[in-house]
Amino acid sequence: MSPELINLIIQATFESLYMVGIAALLGTAFGLPLGVFLATSRKGELFAAPLVNRVLGIIVNATRSTPFIILVVAIIPFTRLIAGTSIGSTAAIVPLTIASTPFIARLVEAAIREVDGGLIETASSFGASPMQIVLKVLIPEALPGLLLALTLAVVSLLGYSAMVGAVGGGGLGDLGIRYGYQRFMPEMMLAVVVVLIALVQLVQSAGDYLARRVNRRLRHR
Amino acid sequence: MNAHQSLAIGQPIAKLEAISPAAAEADAMVRFERLSKTYPAYRGKPGVNALQSIDFAIPRGSITGVIGRSGAGKSSLVRLINGLEKPTTGRVMVDNKDISALTGRELRLAQRSIGMIFQHFNLLSSRTAADNIALPLEIAGWTKADIKARVAELLALVGIADKHDRYPSELSGGQKQRVGIARALATRPSVLLSDEATSALDPQTTRAILDLLANINRELGVTIVLITHEMSVVRQLAKEVVVLDAGHVVESGHVADIFTHPKHPITQSFLAEVIGDSLPVSLASRIVSEPSAGGQAVIRVQVRGAGAGDTVVARLARELGLDVALLSARIDEIGGRHVGSLVLGVPGSEDMQARVLAWLSQYQFSAERIGYVA
Numbered sequence: 001m002s003p004e005l006i007n008l009i010i011q012a013t014f015e016s017l018y019m020v021g022i023a024a025l026l027g028t029a030f031g032l033p034l035g036v037f038l039a040t041s042r043k044g045e046l047f048a049a050p051l052v053n054r055v056l057g058i059i060v061n062a063t064r065s066t067p068f069i070i071l072v073v074a075i076i077p078f079t080r081l082i083a084g085t086s087i088g089s090t091a092a093i094v095p096l097t098i099a100s101t102p103f104i105a106r107l108v109e110a111a112i113r114e115v116d117g118g119l120i121e122t123a124s125s126f127g128a129s130p131m132q133i134v135l136k137v138l139i140p141e142a143l144p145g146l147l148l149a150l151t152l153a154v155v156s157l158l159g160y161s162a163m164v165g166a167v168g169g170g171g172l173g174d175l176g177i178r179y180g181y182q183r184f185m186p187e188m189m190l191a192v193v194v195v196l197i198a199l200v201q202l203v204q205s206a207g208d209y210l211a212r213r214v215n216r217r218l219r220h221r
Numbered sequence: 222m223n224a225h226q227s228l229a230i231g232q233p234i235a236k237l238e239a240i241s242p243a244a245a246e247a248d249a250m251v252r253f254e255r256l257s258k259t260y261p262a263y264r265g266k267p268g269v270n271a272l273q274s275i276d277f278a279i280p281r282g283s284i285t286g287v288i289g290r291s292g293a294g295k296s297s298l299v300r301l302i303n304g305l306e307k308p309t310t311g312r313v314m315v316d317n318k319d320i321s322a323l324t325g326r327e328l329r330l331a332q333r334s335i336g337m338i339f340q341h342f343n344l345l346s347s348r349t350a351a352d353n354i355a356l357p358l359e360i361a362g363w364t365k366a367d368i369k370a371r372v373a374e375l376l377a378l379v380g381i382a383d384k385h386d387r388y389p390s391e392l393s394g395g396q397k398q399r400v401g402i403a404r405a406l407a408t409r410p411s412v413l414l415s416d417e418a419t420s421a422l423d424p425q426t427t428r429a430i431l432d433l434l435a436n437i438n439r440e441l442g443v444t445i446v447l448i449t450h451e452m453s454v455v456r457q458l459a460k461e462v463v464v465l466d467a468g469h470v471v472e473s474g475h476v477a478d479i480f481t482h483p484k485h486p487i488t489q490s491f492l493a494e495v496i497g498d499s500l501p502v503s504l505a506s507r508i509v510s511e512p513s514a515g516g517q518a519v520i521r522v523q524v525r526g527a528g529a530g531d532t533v534v535a536r537l538a539r540e541l542g543l544d545v546a547l548l549s550a551r552i553d554e555i556g557g558r559h560v561g562s563l564v565l566g567v568p569g570s571e572d573m574q575a576r577v578l579a580w581l582s583q584y585q586f587s588a589e590r591i592g593y594v595a
Contacts, residue, residue, distance in 0.1 A: 216348075
């Protein structure tokens with residue numbers, strides 16, 4: 001493979017990492033509080049607001065059921081409003097964030113719901129405020145689950161990022177389609193797939209390692 | 222347990238003999254006033270009257286047992302004391318504050334003077350023993366230095382100073398409950414609620430934990446409320462007892478009074494768990510309903526704190542000149558009094574047996590003939 005093509009792969013890898021990295025950060029920034037709220041706002045729960053919970057649940061489901069490629073083009077005006085342009089890697093972060101937020105929120109919700117309800121009761125019984133319960137009990141106790149959820153989200157984002165080529169987002173997926181498929185360069189396709197596999201492995205291993213490290217339930221002397 | 226002596230925290234223990242209305246009025250730590258709790262019907266499940274017309278007081282500095290079967294309303298009672306639930310009618314006074322009227326920040330402040338320990342310990346798996354104990358102090362806004370000193374003090378108090386950096390998954394059940402107790406005492410509460418705190422522990426560990434609670438009560442003067450379904454827990458630790466059944470208080474008072482003269486069937490059934498009115502299988506299988514020549518009548522004598530239960534056989538033999546056989550006996554001590562039953566084999570004629578029964582009733586022993594053995 002020529003140095004130009006290798007350079008293309010390196011550049012595309014950085015584009016992918018940039019888009020996925022920022023989208024994962026923003027998705028977590030929005031998805032974590034949203035997920036915590038979804039997990040604690042049903043009737044009788046910490047921040048009981050059943051109606052808001054319902055409405056947010058419907059919005060989350062709607063966003064998650066919209067195919068990503070349709071989401072990307074449907075929100076182009078919104079993307080332009082936020083990023084100033086609708087083309088390129090930076091612009092692609094907008095739909096990636098919007099797709100990952102409800103996904104992360106649902107994973108966070110599930111992880112938080114795994115925390116033993118007795119611990120909420122315990123903390124309440126010694127006078128913890130709802131916010132203290134979230135910060136000192138729910139999030140620390142759910143941390144292994146949260147890290148695994150985040151890992152899953154990053155891996156999914158890598159997959160999504162392959163589709164933002166449709167709006168000139170660049171990245172590995174785009175490179176694979178344009179060179180590997182449209183220009184009949186199977187070796188390029190193969191190289192892109194290999195890099196993606198390596199990235200996913202790396203992310204998953206790192207996530208598993210961190211989750212295991214913070215999981216005190218499994219620690220024994 | 223020298224660690225305990227070095228800790229002179231808390232107030233002196235108020236001495237109270239029984240839950241008498243006058244004394245309770247004057248110095249109750251927890252007082253239920255005409256309280257009822259009803260859970261409304263929800264999603265097709267019918268409403269539940271969890272507690273009805275509850276009216277009793279828990280004396281300051283006492284160890285009071287609240288005993289009942291599951292569904293008797295014990296859990297609701299606990300949640301009402303620590304303000305996690307509001308009564309439907311009536312109120313709960315804790316340390317002369319109406320906890321049922323408090324909300325928000327005021328309630329959270331009041332809750333810091335009520336410690337609680339749980340059946341399943343409810344420790345945070347993500348925190349070490351020391352950090353679990355620190356949690357209520359962090360919540361109460363203590364400084365790091367104060368927390369550190371207090372946690373060290375508490376770990377020593379509950380006898381696990383060496384487990385400072387251990388995570389709950391590395392601790393035994395008894396050690397976990399010690400962490401739970403230390404955590405409950407962290408903010409120097411005046412009441413400690415124990416919700417089935419020993420139900421998940423083996424008998425030996427249960428005994429050690431109950432001893433620890435007794436020490437804490439004695440040395441810190443903390444009022445302890447023991448919620449339990451196990452008579453043995455009440456017997457070992459409590460001075461006062463409240464018997465709950467189907468949302469009502471069916472009996473309450475001094476442990477010795479209640480369990481030497483149980484009135485309600487529920488109380489009697491709890492008593493039977495410790496003293497056991499059932500006969501040994503080998504004896505029960507030999508009992509027949511008709512007398513036989515040369516056989517003995519089987520007479521069961523209830524010993525209920527009248528004293529001298531231990532000498533009844535000797536006196537009976539001496540005063541009536543009879544060779545009385547002791548077929549089975551079970552005597553236990555509850556609140557310093559003897560409670561149990563003796564099963565005697567009495568030889569001789571119908572006439573002689575009638576004299577034995579008359580002699581027993583003369584000394585206020587309740588006795589009955591339950592059959593004959595050959």
